Amino acid sequence: MILDILSRNASHGYELIKAIEALTQGHYSPSPGVIYPTLDLLQDQGLITIDVEDGGRKRIAITDDGSQWLAENHEHLGHIQTRMNARMVGHELRKDPQMKRALENFKAVLDLKVNQQELSAAQLKQVIGVIDRAALEISQLD
Known part of the structure; x- marks a missing residue:
């Protein structure tokens, strides 16, 4: 993401x-304790650059390798976005x-x-059949 x-x-x-x-x-709002170690990892992998600007702020940019990785994993990103959207529906x-x-x-019964x-x-x-039938029945509600 x-x-x-x-x-x-x-x-x-x-x-x-x-x-x-x-x-x-x-x-969901990731904490700095999640974001900054992730950014360090991405930088170590050569996927982003982190440059310190005047005033000490760090400017983060994607590298060519990062863009290539993103293009190669575009389908996976789509799956992540679909899962995030589904979770948002569940949250609502x-x-x-x-x-x-x-x-x-x-969830308890399924578990x-x-x-x-x-x-x-x-x-x-x-x-699986019960779940599929329930999904179908819900989709057909007026």
Whole structure:
């Protein structure tokens, strides 16, 4: 995500934090303790440059290698954005107490059945079928 943001415009750490917060509609704001070590890693990998400006602010820009990496991983970035959008929908749904209860119940039952029990291939197929049918039924609501 950071490289994608930087591909549109060089930035500073605080601006990156705000850009990520905007992408998540305010639901996630990375702390400086997350952003700056990540930027150091990206710089070590040669994907970004960090230059100190007058006044001590650090200007962060994507490198040619960073742009190439971003282009090569464009499909992966699309998957991340899709997952982020899906999580935002889930976050909005959880504002309704009844929906929150229903979703938590679903997650608990799914965890109990799938993660804490050994399911046969047939049972797993049944669980997947139930989820697919529920999704279809919800999609067909007026």
